[in-house]
Amino acid sequence: MWGFLQAVLLIVNSLAILNEERFLVPYGWGFQEMSSGRISPLKAQIIGLLHAVQYLRVPLIGLNVITIVFKLLFA
Numbered sequence: 001m002w003g004f005l006q007a008v009l010l011i012v013n014s015l016a017i018l019n020e021e022r023f024l025v026p027y028g029w030g031f032q033e034m035s036s037g038r039i040s041p042l043k044a045q046i047i048g049l050l051h052a053v054q055y056l057r058v059p060l061i062g063l064n065v066i067t068i069v070f071k072l073l074f075a
Helices: 002-016 020-027 032-036 041-055 057-074
Strands: none
Touching: 002 041, 002 057, 020 041, 032 041, 041 057
């Protein structure tokens, strides 16, 4: 279970560091794509997830600190 939680944390970290202007927009994954209205619902959900993760950076830092401390103490 602990390994699964670490894997989820790593995936969320990787999504949080994606820069929209440099990485997402050139590939058509920017937030502006949602306003065009001609994208698939799955792509809209993924774009929404990417933007939601951007707002979770501060709690994500706290989770990373807790994970590091836990691994230092108990691993």
